[in-house]
Amino acid sequence: MKKTLIHISVGIALHGLIIAGPAQEIAKKHAAASATELEAYLKTNPKAEDKNDAVELLLMAYDMTGNTKSSAALLQEKFNALGSGADVEARNLFMTTRALFELLKEEGNKKGAQKLLADANKKCAGNEAAAQLAQAFSQMESSLKAPSKGETMDLKFTSLEGKSIDLEAMKGKVILVDFWATWCGPCIAELPNVINAYNNYHSKGFEVIGISLDKAEDKAKLQSFIKDKKMPWPQHFDGLGWANKFAKKYGISGIPATYLIGTDGKIVATNLRGAALEEAVKKHIAK
Template identity: 60%
Template sequence: MKRTSFYASLGLALSSLLIAGPAQDIVNKHAKATAAELEAYLKENPDAEDKSRAHQALLVSYNTTGETQKSIGIFQEKFDALGSGAEVPTMALYSTTNSLCNLMLKAGMKKEAGAVVAQAIEKATGNPKEAQLKQAFQTLQGRLNKPGKGDTMAMKFTSVQGEEIDLAAMKGKVVLIDFWATWCGPCIAELPHVMKTYEKYHEQGFEVIGISLDKKSDRAKLEAFIEKRKMPWPQHFEEEQSGNRFAIEYGITSIPATFLIGKDGTIVATNLRGEALEKTVGEHIAK
């Protein structure tokens, strides 16, 4: 197939997606036809000048028909072809890795996505933007590690108040891990619910661990806020590096983010809000 005829047929196939119709199968029919023609074109012309455009059009078709595995194949090919070190294009490495991992997560391939991130970190070694790339990939790795119900978390640190905190030593208690910041409006709005629940159940074995995402220059502001609001639970605050290590490790990209740890040390609920927090804590304290 010549390049001109490829674009003519591609345009016709894509325009057919605009046909009005009450059923999704009409769209799927034309998307599958487009994909089939593009696949044939690339098979006949593996080194086509417009290969990148053909891939983009294929991705549109695969997205329409829900063929995630085929989309993964395209991004895997792009990822493998990127090379490594000083020559690898910075934005291409990040965007390709990010897209590939998102598709793998969608397909339930969490382990495979983690392997891709590890490879991406290796590819970034020796790149002029190595530090920025590796930080971005560590954040992506954190997203893959974001815990859910049934998972466990590990935390050991010295709190702002000077206490030695080890989450593992709290097994047998119900513990709320609360990622928050003084600048976070929704976090502050939830604080009365956390305080009420703490006061009601603390004597029965309920604990709270605050993980502050305040800037490392704002320790005094954080301490003043804790004192003013009379928050009695321990707070973790990062002063020695950029970004909170627990937020990075567990893929926290927005706050408030909470994880309720049951007496057995596993997560029993996430992102509880309002009265749901008090109710759920009460249920697990009673167990």
């Protein structure tokens, strides 16, 4: 019997059940096994009816295992096959372009990201949604102002607590720059991970700098929140919300937005989530 995607999914699920160890490691091993079988499935069944589903599942597996190189290559292949003009499905073009764009941006490949957007604009020419797509791609391009891996940030200010903060003077430490706000649900959801990493590695040279996008009228709420959540790190607060000095300078268009700075003062990772933050901190503290 020909091996189908359903057989692969069931087989991998059963494989995941017998792996011992922490939940995260189980998930990673499960995803790695899924990726291997999905790659084989696509290679032997290049015209399978469920090819699109297989590609999406493979991208999910790559994402869970941190295989950004393979993710980018697969997304580029998917992008190239989308067609152009009236033949291209607008939503598919947008979603594929955005996913590949974010990967390229996080890797610091701004030239590659700009070329992708130029190619995407060519693909959508003649499409009934061309105007909307062009506007979306323009907004994506503006986000390239945000710093990326290998670049530096210039942060010098007086904190909410009245202390002088200078990122340049903190070289030699690993630092997380965290753009956030008390009204931001995803920011609050990630906060326990930031607190855990800080508590576990602060004594070894890990620091956090918060950039609050709260508004002036919420200053008391911000101060109370920081105290209640036991967040001892410095906060920049100018009460301007999205017009925050550093948010504007670095093109921040969504939060949480985080930048992990290595001991040499250069960005080593961006927008780390969950356990990936502490893993990265541990890795760079040890260098």
